[in-house]
Amino acid sequence: MTTSEPTRRESNGTGDMSDMTMEDAAPRSAVVDRAKALSSIALLDRIFFHVTRAAAVIVLLILGGVIVSLFHGSMPAIKAFGFGFLFSEAWNPVTDKFGALPAIYGTLVTSIIAMLIAMPVGIGIATFLTELCPHALRRPIGIAIELLAGIPSIIYGIWGLFVFAPFVQTHVQPPLISLFGDVPVLSTLFAGPPYGIGLLTAGFILAIMVLPFIASISRDVFETVPPVLKEAAAGIGCTTWEMMRYVVLPYSRVGVIGGIMLGLGRALGETMAVTFVIGNAHKVSPSLLAPGTTISATIANEFTEAVGDLYTASLIELGLILFVITFIVLAIARYMLMRIEQKSA
Amino acid sequence: MSLYATRRQRNSMATTLAWAAAIFGLAWLLLILISLLYEGVIGLSPDVFTQTTPPPGSKGGLLNAIVGSLIMTAIGVALGTPLGMLAGTYMAEYGRYSKLTTVVRFINDILLSAPSIVVGLFVYELLVGPMGHFSGISGAVALSLLVIPVVLRTTEDMLLLVPGSMREAAAALGAPRALVIGKVAYRAAKAGLVTGVLLAVARVSGETAPLLFTALNNQFWSTDLNAPMASLPAVIFQFALSPYKDWQQLAWTGALLITLAVLALSITARALSAGRRKSK
Numbered sequence: 001m002t003t004s005e006p007t008r009r010e011s012n013g014t015g016d017m018s019d020m021t022m023e024d025a026a027p028r029s030a031v032v033d034r035a036k037a038l039s040s041i042a043l044l045d046r047i048f049f050h051v052t053r054a055a056a057v058i059v060l061l062i063l064g065g066v067i068v069s070l071f072h073g074s075m076p077a078i079k080a081f082g083f084g085f086l087f088s089e090a091w092n093p094v095t096d097k098f099g100a101l102p103a104i105y106g107t108l109v110t111s112i113i114a115m116l117i118a119m120p121v122g123i124g125i126a127t128f129l130t131e132l133c134p135h136a137l138r139r140p141i142g143i144a145i146e147l148l149a150g151i152p153s154i155i156y157g158i159w160g161l162f163v164f165a166p167f168v169q170t171h172v173q174p175p176l177i178s179l180f181g182d183v184p185v186l187s188t189l190f191a192g193p194p195y196g197i198g199l200l201t202a203g204f205i206l207a208i209m210v211l212p213f214i215a216s217i218s219r220d221v222f223e224t225v226p227p228v229l230k231e232a233a234a235g236i237g238c239t240t241w242e243m244m245r246y247v248v249l250p251y252s253r254v255g256v257i258g259g260i261m262l263g264l265g266r267a268l269g270e271t272m273a274v275t276f277v278i279g280n281a282h283k284v285s286p287s288l289l290a291p292g293t294t295i296s297a298t299i300a301n302e303f304t305e306a307v308g309d310l311y312t313a314s315l316i317e318l319g320l321i322l323f324v325i326t327f328i329v330l331a332i333a334r335y336m337l338m339r340i341e342q343k344s345a
Numbered sequence: 346m347s348l349y350a351t352r353r354q355r356n357s358m359a360t361t362l363a364w365a366a367a368i369f370g371l372a373w374l375l376l377i378l379i380s381l382l383y384e385g386v387i388g389l390s391p392d393v394f395t396q397t398t399p400p401p402g403s404k405g406g407l408l409n410a411i412v413g414s415l416i417m418t419a420i421g422v423a424l425g426t427p428l429g430m431l432a433g434t435y436m437a438e439y440g441r442y443s444k445l446t447t448v449v450r451f452i453n454d455i456l457l458s459a460p461s462i463v464v465g466l467f468v469y470e471l472l473v474g475p476m477g478h479f480s481g482i483s484g485a486v487a488l489s490l491l492v493i494p495v496v497l498r499t500t501e502d503m504l505l506l507v508p509g510s511m512r513e514a515a516a517a518l519g520a521p522r523a524l525v526i527g528k529v530a531y532r533a534a535k536a537g538l539v540t541g542v543l544l545a546v547a548r549v550s551g552e553t554a555p556l557l558f559t560a561l562n563n564q565f566w567s568t569d570l571n572a573p574m575a576s577l578p579a580v581i582f583q584f585a586l587s588p589y590k591d592w593q594q595l596a597w598t599g600a601l602l603i604t605l606a607v608l609a610l611s612i613t614a615r616a617l618s619a620g621r622r623k624s625k
Contacts, residue, residue: 014521040519041524043525044521044523045521045522045523047523048522048526048527049435049439049522049523051431052431052432052434052435052438052439053370053435053439053440053445055427055428055429055431055432055434055435056431056432056435056436056440056445056446056449057445057449058428058432059428059429059432059449059452059453059456059494059497060448060449061482062456062490062493063452063455063456065467066463066464069466069467069470069471070466070467070470072470073466073470075387098508098544120366121366121369121370122364122366122370124363124365124366125363125366125367125370127363127366128363128366128367129367131360131363132360132363132364132367133367138610141367141371143615144371144374145374146615147608147611147612147615148374150548150607150608150611151548151551151607151608152551152552152553152578152603152604153551153553154386154551154553154581154582154600154603155377155381155551155603155604156377156587158581158585158596158597158600159381161585162384162585162593162597163380165527198404208373208374208377211370211373212374212375215370226467228455239352239353239355239356240356240359241356241358241359241360242352242356243357244359245359262458265458265459266458268460269458269459269460269461269462269463270460271460271461271462271553272553272554272582274576275582276585293561296460296462296554299466300557301553303469303557303558305559315466316466316470319462319466322463323459323463326458326459326460327455327459330454330455330458330459331451331455334412334451334454334455338451
C-alpha cells in the first residue's frame with residue numbers, strides 16, 4: 001500500500017487522465033468493492049450486535065412491564081383498601097369489600113405442607129440416587145424423575161380431583177378426625193367433616209408436583225461434591241449416613257437450600273394443581289381439612305367472572321402480591337444456586 | 346463395640362429411610378401416570394380427533410381444542426423463539442462478561458419459574474383490556490412470554506458449550522463477528538438450539554393458567570385469532586370441573602394426549618442433547 005500511493009499521486013500529477021484510468025481501473029474498483037463489502041459487513045456486524053443486545057434488554061423490560069402493569073391494574077383496589085387489603089378476611093363482590101388474607105393464608109399453608117413432605121422425600125430420593133441405587137438403575141430413574149418434572153400441572157390437578165380427593169375423603173380423613181379428635185392442638189388441625197378437598201389435599205398434591213424438582217436439583221448439587229471428599233470420609237471409616245450428614249450435606253448445603261426454595265417458588269405460584277382440590281372458600285380456618293383458597297386459585301376461578309372495576313382490581317392486586325412473594329423466594333433461590341455453581345467451577 | 350453397633354444401626358436406619366423416600370415418591374408419580382393412562386385410554390376414539398367439543402350429554406371430540414392449542418403454541422413459539430435466541434446470543438457471544446448479561450440471566454431465571462397465572466394477568470392488562478375482548482392472539486402472546494425464558498436459557502448454555510477455538514479459527518480467516526456467530530457458533534450448537542425450542546413447546550403446551558383469561562375458551566370450531574379460542578388445557582379445566590360424565594371422560598382423554606405430547610417432546614429433546622454432549 002505504502003509504495004502504491006506515491007506512484008498514484010505521481011500519475012495524478014502528470015495529468016494524463018486517460019492513461020491512468022485505463023491502467024488503474026481494475027485494481028481501484030477492486031479496492032472500492034472491498035471497502036464497500038467490508039463496510040457492509042461491519043454494518044451487519046453492528047446491526048446484529050445491537051439487535052441481540054436489544055433482545056436482552058427487552059427481556060428485562062418484560063419483567064418491568066409485568067410489575068408496572070400489575071401495579072397499574074391494581075391501583076383502584078390499592079386506593080380503596082390500602083394496606084388493610086393484606087389483613088382483611090372479607091371477600092364480598094356484592095358489597096365490594098375485598099381482602100387478601102384468606103388467599104395468602106391458603107397459599108402459605110398449602111406451600112408449607114407441600115415443602116414439609118417434599119423436602120425430606122426429595123432429599124431422600126437424591127441420596128438414594130447418588131449413594132444407594134444400583135448403578136444400572138441410576139440413569140433411568142434419574143431421567144424418569146426429570147421427565148416427570150416436565151408434566152403439566154393440570155395433570156396433577158385432574159388426578160387430584162378424580163382419584164386422590166375421593167380416596168382421601170373415604171380412607172384418610174375419617175381416621176385422622178377420629179384419631180386426633182381428643183388431642184388438644186391436633187383436634188383443631190384435623191377438625192370438621194371429611195370433604196376430601198381442602199388445604200391438606202391441595203398441599204399433598206403440590207408436594208407430589210414439586211418433588212421431581214427438588215429431587216433432581218438436590219441430586220445435581222450432591223454430584224458437585226468432589227469425590228475426593230467422599231473417599232476421604234470413607235477412608236476414615238465413615239458410614240454412608242455419616243458421610244452424607246457430615247461431608248456431603250455441609251458441602252452442598254447452599255445448593256440444596258436453593259433447590260428447595262426453587263420448589264417453594266413453584267408451589268407458591270402453582271395454579272392448576274391446586275385449583276381443582278382447594279374448594280375455593282374465602283375464609284381462614286384453622287382446620288387443615290377445611291376448604292380454603294390460594295391466590296392463584298382465586299384468580300383462576302373468579303377473574304373471568306369478575307364484574308366491576310374494584311373486583312377485577314382486587315384480583316390483580318392478589319396477582320401482584322403473589323408475584324412479589326415468588327420473586328423474593330426465587331431470587332434467594334437463584335442467588336444460592338449461583339453460589340454453589342461458582343464453588344464447583 | 347456398642348459405639349459401632351449404634352453407628353451401624355443409625356446408618357441402616359438412614360439408608361432405609363432413603364430407600365423408603367425413593368419408593369414413596371416414585372410410587373405416587375407412577376400411580377398418577379397409571380391412572381391417567383387407564384382413565385384416558387377408555388375415551389380414545391377417532392371421534393376425539395374429528396369432532397368438536399360437544400354440549401353436555403352428547404358425543405363429541407376435542408378437535409377444536411387440539412387445533413386451538415396447536416395454533417396458539419405455534420404462534421407463541423414463533424414470537425418467543427427469535428427474541429429468546431437473540432438475547433441468548435448476546436449473552437453468550439457479545440456480552441459474556443458484561444453487567445447486562447448477569448442481570449438478564451438472573452431475571453430470566455426468575456421468569457423461568459415465575460407463576461404463569463401472573464403472565465396471564467399481564468397479557469390481560471396489555472392486550473385483552475385495550476382490545477375489549479378475549480382472543481386467540483393474546484393467548485399466543487401469553488404463551489410466547491413463557492417460551493422466551495426457556496429458549497434464552499438453552500441458547501446461552503448451548504452457545505457457551507461451543508469451543509472458543511472454533512470462533513478463533515473463523516475469526517483468523519477474517520470472518521467478522523456476526524458471521525462467526527451465524528455460520529460457526531449457531532451451526533455447532535444447532536442440536537442444542539433445537540432442544541431449547543422443543544423444551545419450550547413442551548413447557549407451553551400444557552400451560553393452562555395464562556390462557557384462562559387471554560384466549561378464554563370456545564365451544565365451537567374457530568381459527569379466528571381475533572376471537573376466543575379453545576385450547577386443550579382450558580377445555581380440560583372446564584370439563585373436569587363439570588358434573589357431566591361425558592365431559593369428564595373427554596377431560597381425561599385430553600389430559601392423556603397432553604401428557605403423551607409433552608413426554609414425546611422432552612424425550613426427543615433429551616435424545617438430541619445427549620448426542621451433543623457425547624460428541625463434546
